[in-house]
Amino acid sequence: MSLQHILLGILQEPKSGYDVKKMFDEIFSNFWSAELSQIYPQLKKLADNGKLSITEEESSKGPNKKVYQTTQQGIEELVDWIEQGPVVHTERHAYLAQTFFLNSLSGTEKKLEFMQALHQEMHQWHQHLCGILEQAKSEVDNFPYDVPDESFYPQLTLMMGVKKVGAIVEWCEEAIELIKLRL
Amino acid sequence: MSLQHILLGILQEPKSGYDVKKMFDEIFSNFWSAELSQIYPQLKKLADNGKLSITEEESSKGPNKKVYQTTQQGIEELVDWIEQGPVVHTERHAYLAQTFFLNSLSGTEKKLEFMQALHQEMHQWHQHLCGILEQAKSEVDNFPYDVPDESFYPQLTLMMGVKKVGAIVEWCEEAIELIKLRL
DNA sequence: GTAATCTATATAAAAATTTATATAGAGGTG
DNA sequence: CACCTCTATATAAATTTTTATATAGATTAC
Numbered sequence: 001m002s003l004q005h006i007l008l009g010i011l012q013e014p015k016s017g018y019d020v021k022k023m024f025d026e027i028f029s030n031f032w033s034a035e036l037s038q039i040y041p042q043l044k045k046l047a048d049n050g051k052l053s054i055t056e057e058e059s060s061k062g063p064n065k066k067v068y069q070t071t072q073q074g075i076e077e078l079v080d081w082i083e084q085g086p087v088v089h090t091e092r093h094a095y096l097a098q099t100f101f102l103n104s105l106s107g108t109e110k111k112l113e114f115m116q117a118l119h120q121e122m123h124q125w126h127q128h129l130c131g132i133l134e135q136a137k138s139e140v141d142n143f144p145y146d147v148p149d150e151s152f153y154p155q156l157t158l159m160m161g162v163k164k165v166g167a168i169v170e171w172c173e174e175a176i177e178l179i180k181l182r183l
Numbered sequence: 184m185s186l187q188h189i190l191l192g193i194l195q196e197p198k199s200g201y202d203v204k205k206m207f208d209e210i211f212s213n214f215w216s217a218e219l220s221q222i223y224p225q226l227k228k229l230a231d232n233g234k235l236s237i238t239e240e241e242s243s244k245g246p247n248k249k250v251y252q253t254t255q256q257g258i259e260e261l262v263d264w265i266e267q268g269p270v271v272h273t274e275r276h277a278y279l280a281q282t283f284f285l286n287s288l289s290g291t292e293k294k295l296e297f298m299q300a301l302h303q304e305m306h307q308w309h310q311h312l313c314g315i316l317e318q319a320k321s322e323v324d325n326f327p328y329d330v331p332d333e334s335f336y337p338q339l340t341l342m343m344g345v346k347k348v349g350a351i352v353e354w355c356e357e358a359i360e361l362i363k364l365r366l
Numbered sequence: 367g368t369a370a371t372c373t374a375t376a377t378a379a380a381a382a383t384t385t386a387t388a389t390a391g392a393g394g395t396g
Numbered sequence: 397c398a399c400c401t402c403t404a405t406a407t408a409a410a411t412t413t414t415t416a417t418a419t420a421g422a423t424t425a426c
Contacts, residue, residue, distance in 0.1 A: 001384090001412080002277045009284035018374050031279035033272060038413060040376055065374075078287055086301040087277035088308070089216060094185045094270035096214035096343060101192035102336040104261055111336075118269040125271070144361060153285040153294075156361070160279060160354045167350040171343045178327060178339070184382075184414090201404050221383060223406055248404075 002087065003034055004042055004051075008078040011052060014069040017043055027154070030129065030161040043068055051077060099175075112179045119172035126165040133158050185270065186217055187225055187234075191261040194235060197252040200226055210337070213312065213344040226251055234260060282358075295362045302355035309348045316341050 010023050017040050024034050046052040051074035057065040070078070095118055102111050136155055137143045147155060193206055200223050207217050229235040234257035240248040253261070278301055285294045319338055320326045330338060 002275070002280060003412080006280050006284075009280070009287065012287070016374075017376090028280075028283075029272060031274065031276040031283075033275070035414070036374090037376080037415080037417095042412090044376095075287065078284060082281045082284065082288055082297065083293070086281060086297065086304060088301070088304050089212060091214065091274060091276055092185070092216070093214040093274055096340050097185060097189050097192070097211075098265045098269060099343070100211075100214075100337050100340045101189075101261060101265065102339075103332050104192065104195070104258065105265055110266070114265065114269065118271070121269060121271050145364065149286050149365070152361075152365075154283050156285075156358050157279050157283045159357075160282070160351070163350045163354050164347060167346045168343070171346050174342075175339050178335075181328065182332070182335075186382080199404075200406090218384070219404090220385080220387095220406080225382090227406090 002032075002081075003038065004046060005078055005081040006032060006034075007039070007042055007046060008051060008070050008074045011068050011070040012075065014055070014067045016057075016065045016067055018065075020068075027132075030157065046074065050074075108179065108183050112176065112183070115172060115175050115179055119169065119176060122165055122169045122172055126162070126169050129158065129161045129165055133162050185215075185264075186221065187229060188261055188264040189215060189217075190222070190225055190229060191234060191253050191257045194251050194253045195258065197238070197250045199240075199248045199250055201248075203251075210315075213340065229257065233257075291362065291366050295359065295366070298355060298358050298362055302352065302359060305348055305351045305355055309345070309352050312341065312344045312348055316345050 006028070007020065010020055015023070017036065020039055020043075021034070021036050024032065024039075043052060047054050047068065051071060052068045053071050055067045055069070057067050098114070099118075102114060105111050105114070133155075136151075136158065140147050144152065144155060144159075189211070190203065193203055198206070200219065203222055203226075204217070204219050207215065207222075226235060230237050230251065234254060235251045236254050238250045238252070240250050281297070282301075285297060288294050288297070316338075319334075319341065323330050327335065327338060327342075
């Protein structure tokens with residue numbers, strides 16, 4: 001039930017459901033994804049339970065915005081979640097499951113194509129994350145030492161993303177070389 | 184809907200639901216987890232749709248086993264899934280979301296404790312994966328070149344796991360040092 | 367000016383997942 | 397021999413997630 005906690009985290013700064021979706025796509029893509037059809041009902045539920053407040057705001061484009069913000073009660077729930085300790089061993093990587101069973105494809109060439117497609121995806125993702133990190137670095141001097149606390153932890157996760165996806169890209173390259181030897 | 188495809192992959196070798204659960208816990212822990220209460224209904228569903236065959240077997244301990252095996256139709260579905268290309272950007276890492284919002288905890292010491300707990304979890308996991316990889320290496324000479332195709336791809340995912348979790352452990356160590364400077 | 371696209375919110379239906387619980391034989395412990 | 401644990405299979409209920417669809421004003425493209 002992590003999505004609700006993530007929403008409580010994001011909405012410490014007031015945002016509309018649409019803005020929240022943008023956060024997922026631009027910043028959280030690294031470790032979480034969510035669709036609008038999942039976000040809206042959860043926002044409603046959290047608001048009904050007093051974890052979020054709602055303020056209507058006029059919008060410059062489109063109909064009125066509902067701007068959500070985490071309440072004190074909501075922050076307490078977020079803190080409880082984090083204090084329970086790191087949630088691990090619940091990750092799911094469909095592409096690794098596919099790799100595990102790659103031998104079910106007939107012909108080494110198809111297997112190679114799969115790994116090359118994966119490499120391309122991961123390389124693009126790595127470039128994307130590097131871009132965001134460079135941007136962040138350029139905005140503070142003496143990175144990451146003088147970064148203020150409120151952006152330090154988000155940037156830690158960004159550093160993690162760059163490192164992890166970098167490792168995946170390297171692995172793809174090694175895997176491609178090994179598969180080529182099997183052609 | 185990857186669980187069904189993973190079951191089709193696993194059951195290319197005949198296994199009971201209980202054996203499948205063991206596979207998840209021992210070998211797939213790296214990239215997928217599933218509970219028995221999730222596995223049994225999906226096995227039933229796949230069998231109803233002709234993707235799995237069922238054979239009853241006497242068991243040395245406990246009641247009779249139902250041994251499932253992927254049918255030709257099931258293998259075709261597995262192959263279709265993999266041929267659609269790598270499924271990416273659907274990963275969810277709750278612990279990274281927690282890290283992102285770590286500043287919501289009051290006091291640097293609590294934040295440090297969280298990262299230290301994460302480091303310990305990841306270190307243990309890394310050790311576990313290294314153990315399995317060493318075991319695998321000792322069973323073939325000229326690893327990974329002379330590994331037969333049917334175990335090569337599973338071992339690729341194991342190599343990935345070691346590399347990725349290794350990168351996470353390093354990141355935890357860097358993060359801990361950076362947080363200590365903020366005490 | 368009208369068609370397509372974008373911002374924004376939302377619901378319905380279907381499917382998957384989690385959490386809790388039920389059952390029952392076999393083997394070991396005290 | 398009563399109790400516990402392990403193997404093994406399974407269901408119920410609640411919740412979450414996915415997929416598809418609806419609506420509507422504002423903006424942009426042609």
